[in-house]
Amino acid sequence: MTRLKIERATAPLWVRPLIPVIAAVITFTLTATLVILAKANPLEAYYHFLIAPLSSRVSAIEVLVKSTPLLLVGAAVTFAFSAGYWNIGAEGQLYAGAVAAAWLGTILGNLPALIAVPVMLLGGFVAGMLWALTPALLKIKLAVDEVVTTLLLNTVILFVVSYLLNGPWRDPVSGWPQSPEIASSAMLPRLLPQARLHLGFVIGLLVIVALWFILSRTSLGLKMRATGLGMEAARFAGVNVNRTILTAALISGGIAGMAGVSEVAGIHFHLIDAISPGYGYTGIIIAMLGGLNPFGVGLAALFIGLLSTGGQTVSRALGVPAYLGDVVQAALLLVTLGAFILQNYRLRWVANEPRSSSPLHAASGNELKPD
Amino acid sequence: MPAIQMLGITKRFDPVLANDHVDFSLEPGEIHALLGENGAGKTTLMRILYGLYHADEGEILVDGQLAHITSPKEAITLGIGMVAQHFTLVPSLSVAENVVLGYTRGLGFDPLAAQQNVAEAAARFGIKTDPAALVRHLSVGERQRIEILKALYRNARVLIMDEPTSVLVPQEVNVLFETLERLRAAGLSVIFISHKLNEVMAVCDRITVLRQGRVVGTVDKTETSQAELACMMVGRETFGVVRHGEHPQGQVRLRLDHLNALDNKGLPALKQVSLEVQAGEILCIAGVSGNGQAELARVLAGTLKPAEGRILVEDQDLTGSDPSRFLAAGVGRIPEERHEGTIGELSVAENMVLERLDDFTRNGLLDRNLIRRHGEQLIAEYQIKAQPTDRMRTLSGGNIQKVVLARALSGKPRFLVASQPTRGLDVGATEYVRSKLLEQRDQGVAVLLISEDLDEVLALADRIAVIYEGRIVGVIPTQEASLEQLGLMMSGACPQGAARGGNS
Numbered sequence: 001m002t003r004l005k006i007e008r009a010t011a012p013l014w015v016r017p018l019i020p021v022i023a024a025v026i027t028f029t030l031t032a033t034l035v036i037l038a039k040a041n042p043l044e045a046y047y048h049f050l051i052a053p054l055s056s057r058v059s060a061i062e063v064l065v066k067s068t069p070l071l072l073v074g075a076a077v078t079f080a081f082s083a084g085y086w087n088i089g090a091e092g093q094l095y096a097g098a099v100a101a102a103w104l105g106t107i108l109g110n111l112p113a114l115i116a117v118p119v120m121l122l123g124g125f126v127a128g129m130l131w132a133l134t135p136a137l138l139k140i141k142l143a144v145d146e147v148v149t150t151l152l153l154n155t156v157i158l159f160v161v162s163y164l165l166n167g168p169w170r171d172p173v174s175g176w177p178q179s180p181e182i183a184s185s186a187m188l189p190r191l192l193p194q195a196r197l198h199l200g201f202v203i204g205l206l207v208i209v210a211l212w213f214i215l216s217r218t219s220l221g222l223k224m225r226a227t228g229l230g231m232e233a234a235r236f237a238g239v240n241v242n243r244t245i246l247t248a249a250l251i252s253g254g255i256a257g258m259a260g261v262s263e264v265a266g267i268h269f270h271l272i273d274a275i276s277p278g279y280g281y282t283g284i285i286i287a288m289l290g291g292l293n294p295f296g297v298g299l300a301a302l303f304i305g306l307l308s309t310g311g312q313t314v315s316r317a318l319g320v321p322a323y324l325g326d327v328v329q330a331a332l333l334l335v336t337l338g339a340f341i342l343q344n345y346r347l348r349w350v351a352n353e354p355r356s357s358s359p360l361h362a363a364s365g366n367e368l369k370p371d
Numbered sequence: 372m373p374a375i376q377m378l379g380i381t382k383r384f385d386p387v388l389a390n391d392h393v394d395f396s397l398e399p400g401e402i403h404a405l406l407g408e409n410g411a412g413k414t415t416l417m418r419i420l421y422g423l424y425h426a427d428e429g430e431i432l433v434d435g436q437l438a439h440i441t442s443p444k445e446a447i448t449l450g451i452g453m454v455a456q457h458f459t460l461v462p463s464l465s466v467a468e469n470v471v472l473g474y475t476r477g478l479g480f481d482p483l484a485a486q487q488n489v490a491e492a493a494a495r496f497g498i499k500t501d502p503a504a505l506v507r508h509l510s511v512g513e514r515q516r517i518e519i520l521k522a523l524y525r526n527a528r529v530l531i532m533d534e535p536t537s538v539l540v541p542q543e544v545n546v547l548f549e550t551l552e553r554l555r556a557a558g559l560s561v562i563f564i565s566h567k568l569n570e571v572m573a574v575c576d577r578i579t580v581l582r583q584g585r586v587v588g589t590v591d592k593t594e595t596s597q598a599e600l601a602c603m604m605v606g607r608e609t610f611g612v613v614r615h616g617e618h619p620q621g622q623v624r625l626r627l628d629h630l631n632a633l634d635n636k637g638l639p640a641l642k643q644v645s646l647e648v649q650a651g652e653i654l655c656i657a658g659v660s661g662n663g664q665a666e667l668a669r670v671l672a673g674t675l676k677p678a679e680g681r682i683l684v685e686d687q688d689l690t691g692s693d694p695s696r697f698l699a700a701g702v703g704r705i706p707e708e709r710h711e712g713t714i715g716e717l718s719v720a721e722n723m724v725l726e727r728l729d730d731f732t733r734n735g736l737l738d739r740n741l742i743r744r745h746g747e748q749l750i751a752e753y754q755i756k757a758q759p760t761d762r763m764r765t766l767s768g769g770n771i772q773k774v775v776l777a778r779a780l781s782g783k784p785r786f787l788v789a790s791q792p793t794r795g796l797d798v799g800a801t802e803y804v805r806s807k808l809l810e811q812r813d814q815g816v817a818v819l820l821i822s823e824d825l826d827e828v829l830a831l832a833d834r835i836a837v838i839y840e841g842r843i844v845g846v847i848p849t850q851e852a853s854l855e856q857l858g859l860m861m862s863g864a865c866p867q868g869a870a871r872g873g874n875s
């Protein structure tokens with residue numbers, strides 16, 4: 001007789017890139033029941049989820065549109081996390097950038113796009129930085145936990161936005177809680193005819209490349225990684241840990257702010273309450289899914305973009321609730337994180353020889369008996 | 372029948388062959404030492420036995436039966452326990468809770484019954500402990516005893532101890548040895564790893580020596596000597612280092628002026644410490660550990676700000692400065708705890724440049740070629756068993772220490788503070804580090820050496836400052852020092868030499 005044993009052994013290198021794929025397969029198997037409960041054929045549903053969005057030009061471009069803010073927030077979160085600064089506030093910093101864009105966009109009308117667009121981006125970056133500044137200072141000066149402060153500030157800015165939209169910025173014509181439309185010269189240029197894809201996507205890709213470059217090729221990047229991986233040792237070695245954390249936190253906030261600009265100036269053209277359906281939080285998922293590796297993060301952002309486009313396609317084509325997409329996304333995250341842990345183990349068949357167990361030594365947990 | 376037999380164990384970490392067909396056997400009621408240079412594969416062999424690594428080849432027999440040990444849980448089931456070097460206790464729980472943690476039946480937990488059980492187990496093995504005490508309040512030696520008790524409580528009949536004495540003060544080492552002897556008398560077996568030959572000769576019955584992953588031989592204590600063991604370990608005879616001549620009066624490189632500092636708990640750890648270290652001399656701080664040495668090292672590394680007093684390095688006032696300013700002022704630091712100074716997830720080459728990043732940066736960009744070449748050069752010069760791109764955490768303990776040394780010395784320091792630089796090093800590496808320190812001295816560097824090893828102090832120091840309860844109780848030239856006198860001063864019994872004042 002043989003038994004199945006779990007043992008500690010790192011997966012070979014070639015398996016690692018496959019982990020997300022394996023995770024996706026497992027997730028879809030797990031969520032099949034839900035799809036069936038929603039009275040749809042799982043295979044058909046997954047076709048619509050994963051393949052259909054890529055099979056037509058329109059929806060394939062839509063995947064890239066959806067990925068645009070995700071690339072930016074994913075990069076923002078990765079930047080902070082790499083330095084061991086747990087910025088949960090990308091959502092709020094995105095809103096800060098969006099507010100700045102809505103404001104700058106209306107007052108820059110006279111300037112040519114060549115100036116207006118960079119000013120918008122810069123303004124959003126600065127706004128995100130400013131929103132990230134207080135928690136970062138509290139962290140380095142008073143050791144206040146940034147997880148709490150950045151998270152709480154997300155709620156604060158929602159009220160600020162709500163005040164602006166219901167007060168000074170309320171649309172004078174329609175009375176809707178939305179800011180006046182930004183000048184056309186401040187809108188991010190479209191990349192393709194008859195599609196919403198805009199400059200923000202290119203910026204997102206560039207930010208990912210910049211993220212990789214900074215982390216692996218610059219002195220700041222090495223200081224950030226040292227701080228994130230061993231703060232005390234980094235301090236001992238003369239790294240100015242506080243300044244590094246502050247820099248990482250502010251740049252992270254700035255990138256998240258650019259995501260806000262990209263949504264306002266690329267998609268909506270005015271500020272609304274629901275400018276982000278939680279992109280800042282999705283950014284955390286993306287950063288973890290990408291293993292804090294810039295290119296992994298880029299792929300994860302595109303993948304989540306595909307899933308959210310797919311979620312809509314499924315619900316339209318098969319009449320299942322759009323929430324199914326969210327469920328699959330969440331399940332995927334859990335399975336992927338699980339897979340990353342399980343790659344350190346392997347299963348093996350071993351011959352079952354008699355063992356010298358006294359009664360006290362009888363219980364042995366780490367084995368699965370095959371039927 | 373042997374309690375444990377390991378046959379033909381082979382373990383490869385590409386490109387290193389950490390264990391190469393190792394045969395090892397352990398009798399019941401035996402204390403068996405594993406000796407070997409840094410990186411010889413001792414820890415790897417024990418991690419295989421405890422199920423933390425899986426051998427590529429070879430078999431393990433427990434009580435003559437073939438065993439497949441793939442996790443610590445299975446090792447424990449087979450009666451094998453391990454006392455890790457970094458303890459795995461929960462500080463906020465009591466001793467009893469820690470001991471029974473993960474070994475309770477059902478969902479209920481009765482703290483009093485647990486204390487009762489633990490007290491009985493402790494009494495059975497003669498381990499002194501208070502089951503109700505919080506682990507947080509225990510000393511390192513007491514914590515280690517709890518780790519032992521934890522293994523015994525799980526019915527361990529074989530106890531693995533990887534460098535248990537490296538974290539203990541001498542008195543606690545004696546207590547540990549008494550405990551081990553009691554376990555042996557009760558028929559248990561112990562595998563004992565240490566780099567200190569006198570310890571090995573004091574408690575062990577048999578000794579197995581590893582070199583470069585292979586067994587050199589297994590000998591009976593009664594049939595060998597420290598010199599023979601050292602020779603087996605390094606493959607040649609060892610001689611110890613020689614200090615050349617008298618030290619000329621050099622200029623003062625470091626001056627500490629009435630320094631006071633607090634420890635982590637906010638209690639005074641350094642009291643009115645005044646010292647001077649001159650160029651071209653080694654000043655040793657001798658003392659029983661826990662008398663303020665750790666805080667002194669941290670103050671001189673820039674990671675602990677003194678509460679009062681001044682630190683002057685060549686007329687620069689560094690009081691309250693950051694580590695980067697200490698480095699800029701030419702202070703080289705070798706920390707007591709290796710992990711204090713290195714980052715496990717970064718590469719060896721990256722760790723080696725961390726202290727002098729500016730020298731390896733052009734316009735904010737890392738000069739990656741230079742970093743790699745610097746890594747290769749130091750690895751060759753200091754004979755470190757590693758590649759520049761290896762993660763730091765994959766290095767053996769002694770090699771990590773060499774990286775720290777190489778990094779500190781590559782900065783061409785003018786003043787060097789070294790804290791327990793040979794702790795955990797094998798005979799050969801110890802000799803190497805000591806000769807490096809002497810070389811620095813001869814080149815005119817001012818060296819402050821903090822050590823608990825009196826042999827080391829006497830071999831290296833030009834002058835000896837004894838620290839007791841945070842005070843420098845005396846500074847004496849090495850020629851005038853004797854073991855007895857130092858011992859008395861270290862125990863606070865005889866503040867002899869105090870009249871000379873803090874400085875010479």
Ligand SMILES: Nc1ncnc2c1ncn2[C@@H]1O[C@H](COP(=O)(O)OP(=O)(O)OP(=O)(O)O)[C@@H](O)[C@H]1O
Binds near residue numbers: 407408412416766770
């Ligand atoms: N997880 C690992 N990955 C890669 N290499 C490893 C790993 N663990 C150990 N090694 C390598 O295996 C060799 C043996 O290491 P080991 O830790 O067993 O040495 P050791 O005899 O315990 O040394 P020391 O006395 O310094 O503690 C070393 O060259 C080390 O770099």
Ligand SMILES: [Mg+2]
Binds near residue numbers: 533
């Ligand atoms: Mg070891």
